[in-house]
Amino acid sequence: MRLNEPAFILAAIVALLATNRLPSFAEARHIMRQQGVSASSQQVGNRAAVRNSEQVRSARRVRNLMYHDGSLLPRPHLHAIYWGNPAKFPSDFVTGMNDFLQAYGGTGYTDIMTQYLTPRGFLSTLPSFEPKADSWEDTSEPAPDGALDAIGNEACSFAEHVGGGPDPNGLYVIMTSNFPAHVNFCAYHASWSCPAAPSITFPIAYLPNLNKVRGCYLGPRFTSPGVTNPYSDGVRSNANAAAHELSEVVTDPLFEGWFDNRGNEIGDKCNFRFRHPARLSDSFAWQIQELWSNNNRQCIQSE
16 A cells, blocks of 8 residues: 555654654753854743733833743752863863852852742742762763753763762753854753653753853953952853853743743843953852843843
């Protein structure tokens, strides 16, 4: 019997959709755009629809973020995974990023996010990170293209073989020694679950090596009298991307939290906008982007 080819193809497409499984690279992934890339190029998966038309009209007037009744992650437990040949990272990369992640929480910068948390019963945001316990170096060759499947599975490898299983309150930050070719992003965050624990969905952030990457690399952008940062430009470029992704995971971990009527999150609306250096708890000056404040109706550097 000869198959009706159009009908067969249509049936195959319907069967694929019935699995609720989109291609992995588009699943629940929200990117940090490179400088000069328009917002229309942003890829977002599983984005909740804005349901209230009056809320949408109001957001268009003030451009504020709106809450979409989903989960928040005010006190994430950070896990840092350094994936790749150590010689291909900047020489101070692991030390510098561990320092940044440890110094990030409980500062005027992270206090910006409190306004999105207190209405939901959370008093503050305080990410926790202890380098000796929460970081892992995997010297195998990282995924060449930054595909979500590979990045998510690397998080699962750490969770299952080092952490005893996925951390329900965890944020897994996967940093690779390479940068994927032919992409328009600097970093992304996503949601993932491991085959061994499919009921636990957790956020991950992918930070490829941004050293010398056009559109992502900061370079020596600022100097402030009396304020120093001992780390290389490559470390500080990745720290800026980390600040972008961490703020978005706190306020929109599973893509049903805070974002505006165009799908922009707290970091997207201020991408690569800087004011004064942010002082974190390590007392160093970090050139990290501003974040959107609904209270101020603009991008700000600290609360």
